Each structure stands twice: as structure tokens, then as C-alpha cells.
Amino acid sequence: xxxxxxxxxxxxxxxxxxxxxxxxxxxxxxxxxxxxxxxxxxxxxxxxxxxxxxxxxxxxxxxxxxxxxxxxxxxxxxxxxxxxxxxxxxxxxxxxxxxxxxxxxxxxxxxxxxxxxxxxxxxxxxxxxxxxxxxxxxxxxxxxxxxxxxxxxxxxxxxxxxxxxxxxxxxxxxxxxxxxxxxxxxxxxxxxxxxxxxxxxxxxxxxxxxxxxxxxxxxxxxxxxxxxxxxxxxxxxxxxxxxxxxxxxxxxxxxxxxxxxxxxxxxxxxxxxxxxxxxxxxxxxxxxxxxxxxxxxxxxxxxxxxxxxxxxxxxxxxxxxxxxxxxxxxxxxxxxxxxxxxxxxxxxxxxxxx
Numbered sequence: 361x362x363x364x365x366x367x368x369x370x371x372x373x374x375x376x377x378x379x380x381x382x383x384x385x386x387x388x389x390x391x392x393x394x395x396x397x398x399x400x401x402x403x404x405x406x407x408x409x410x411x412x413x414x415x416x417x418x419x420x421x422x423x424x425x426x427x428x429x430x431x432x433x434x435x436x437x438x439x440x441x442x443x444x445x446x447x448x449x450x451x452x453x454x455x456x457x458x459x460x461x462x463x464x465x466x467x468x469x470x471x472x473x474x475x476x477x478x479x480x481x482x483x484x485x486x487x488x489x490x491x492x493x494x495x496x497x498x499x500x501x502x503x504x505x506x507x508x509x510x511x512x513x514x515x516x517x518x519x520x521x522x523x524x525x526x527x528x529x530x531x532x533x534x535x536x537x538x539x540x541x542x543x544x545x546x547x548x549x550x551x552x553x554x555x556x557x558x559x560x561x562x563x564x565x566x567x568x569x570x571x572x573x574x575x576x577x578x579x580x581x582x583x584x585x586x587x588x589x590x591x592x593x594x595x596x597x598x599x600x601x602x603x604x605x606x607x608x609x610x611x612x613x614x615x616x617x618x619x620x621x622x623x624x625x626x627x628x629x630x631x632x633x634x635x636x637x638x639x640x641x642x643x644x645x646x647x648x649x650x651x652x653x654x655x656x657x658x659x660x661x662x663x664x665x666x667x668x669x670x671x672x673x674x675x676x677x678x679x680x681x682x683x684x685x686x687x688x689x690x691x692x693x694x695x696x697x698x699x700x701x702x703x704x705x706x707x708x709x710x711x712x713x714x
Contacts, residue, residue, distance in 0.1 A: 445628025448613030453525030453623030487606025543619025
């Protein structure tokens with residue numbers, strides 16, 4: 361009887377392992393599929409100009425998705441990133457156009473590096489507010505970041521009365537020119553934003569893989585109570601991930617304002633959906649405890665290529681929303697199926713050894 365049981369279990373375990381491997385490679389399969397599909401049905405999809413344009417769009421999604429990945433790994437969610445994009449864009453525009461009125465007859469203007477640093481600091485501070493609401497006031501991440509979404513968007517609108525800050529070229533006499541390079545500059549033929557993405561992605565991957573804070577992020581997402589009992593500063597970990605998410609959102613706000621040479625308070629509307637979709641599609645588990653920066657980057661490529669390809673095919677923006685929603689649902693369903701299958705395969709392997 362024991363021999364018969366082992367014989368029937370072995371093929372099941374092998375089949376389960378093969379299916380599990382396919383599930384783990386789902387992001388690569390999806391990327392390959394969308395590239396092939398749009399190469400056939402979208403005109404000029406593989407042209408150099410379009411590839412460069414898509415790389416810029418992918419970079420924007422990838423920045424937000426990297427921050428979202430760390431948050432989701434800890435078992436949280438950040439719905440405020442789109443509004444942070446809009447607010448940070450308005451901050452940079454206001455600093456360039458109006459500076460800071462010191463109320464003593466003088467106005468303080470900043471060079472572009474200082475404008476960028478102040479804007480990034482604003483993003484980090486908003487992320488810290490999210491972290492404090494969640495860790496100190498015990499507000500659920502969904503509710504905390506939903507509230508911050510409205511607050512940040514409201515401040516973005518209030519900063520200009522709902523109007524756009526145009527013509528962000530700056531003035532030579534004020535020393536604040538050169539803002540356009542962030543969004544439109546190129547290095548060796550590639551957009552500056554893509555190079556910046558490479559730097560931030562490598563830093564994020566290093567943090568996740570080789571630093572104590574990276575290991576703690578996964579530990580908190582895997583089992584928060586066990587992480588606390590083992591001495592991990594859970595609150596500090598959560599503060600870090602939300603601050604990093606705010607930092608990434610601020611980068612996107614800077615890049616978009618720089619590319620358009622204008623800041624609009626509605627910028628970033630619904631960007632959080634693309635970020636969540638890219639992270640989940642890249643293998644980040646909504647249950648927490650699992651995810652990779654590399655997988656998220658590939659997920660951002662899938663979402664970016666899907667969006668641009670649908671536009672090139674003339675698909676309605678309404679249908680694009682439907683398709684993105686379906687992608688998110690399918691990604692979560694597959695992730696849950698992968699978790700169940702992983703447990704089954706592990707049990708079958710243990711039974712086989714027994």
C-alpha cells in the first residue's frame with residue numbers, strides 16, 4: 361500500500377512543480393505575449409522613437425511600483441502615491457515660478473538641484489505621515505492612505521486655485537534654469553529618467569536583498585507578530601517603506617512636471633492603480649511577505665507596453681481601464697492559486713520523502 365501511494369503521488373508532485381514554475385514565470389510570459397501581440401497588430405510598435413517613448417512611460421510606472429512593492433510586502437497598501445505625484449509636481453512648479461516669499465520684502469529662489477531636493481523631501485514627509493498614522497494611531501493602511509490621497513490632492517489644488525503652473529523654464533538671473541533636463545534630457549541616447557530608474561532600482565534591489573532593513577521588510581510581511589517577538593522594530597520598518605514610497609512618487613512628480621514644463625494639480629490621478637498592477641503582476645503577494653524589485657520592473661514593462669500598445673491600436677480609454685482592471689484581478693487570482701499550489705506541492709514532497 362505504501363508503494364502504490366508513492367507511485368501515484370510522484371506524478372502529481374511533478375505536475376504540480378511544473379505548473380508552479382509556469383506561475384512563477386507568468387510575468388515573463390505576459391511580457392513576451394504583449395510584445396508579440398502589439399508587434400503584429402500595432403503599427404510602428406517596434407520603431408526606435410516609440411521604444412524610447414515607451415521606456416519613459418515604463419519608468420514612471422516602475423518608480424511608483426517599486427515603492428508600492430516594499431509597502432505591499434509588509435502587508436500594507438499605499439493609495440496616496442498618485443496624489444503625492446500631483447502635489448510634488450505643484451511644489452516644484454511653485455518653487456521655480458514663485459520661490460518662497462519671506463514676508464520681509466524678499467523672495468527666496470532655489471536652483472534646480474535644491475528644488476528637486478525640497479520636492480523629494482515633501483514626498484518623504486507625506487510618506488512619514490502615512491507611516492505615523494499606521495504605526496502610532498493604528499489606522500488601517502487602506503484608510504490612512506485613502507485619507508492622505510484626498511489631503512494631498514486638496515493641497516495640490518489649493519496651491520494654485522486649481523490652475524496650472526506654466527512655463528517652468530526658470531530665469532538665468534534667478535539661477536533656476538535647467539528643469540527640463542529631468543524629463544526631456546538624454547544620456548547616450550536614452551532618457552535621463554530611464555538612467556535614474558536604473559540607479560533607484562539597483563539601490564532598491566540591494567536594500568531588499570543585502571541589508572537588514574530589507575530582510576526585516578520580508579519578515580514583517582511574513583509574520584508581523586513573530587517579527588516583533590524576534591526583536592525587529594516593526595514600526596520603523598513600516599515607516600521606512602511608506603517614506604520610500606513617497607520618495608518614489610516625488611520623483612515621478614518631478615519628471616512629469618519637467619517633461620511638460622508645467623505643473624497641474626490633477627497630475628497622477630489613478631497612478632496608484634498602475635503601481636499596484638505592476639507590483640502584483642511582477643509577483644508581489646497581496647498577502648505580504650513575497651516580492652522582488654526585478655519582478656516589479658518587468659510588471660511595469662507589461663503595464664506600460666499594454667497601455668501604449670492599446671493607444672496605438674486606437675482602443676478607447678474606457679476599454680483600457682476595463683483591461684487594466686482585468687489584469688489586476690487575474691494577477692491576484694493567479695497569486696492566490698500559486699500560494700495554494702505551493703503548499704500542496706510542499707505537502708506532496710514531504711509525503712513522498714516520508
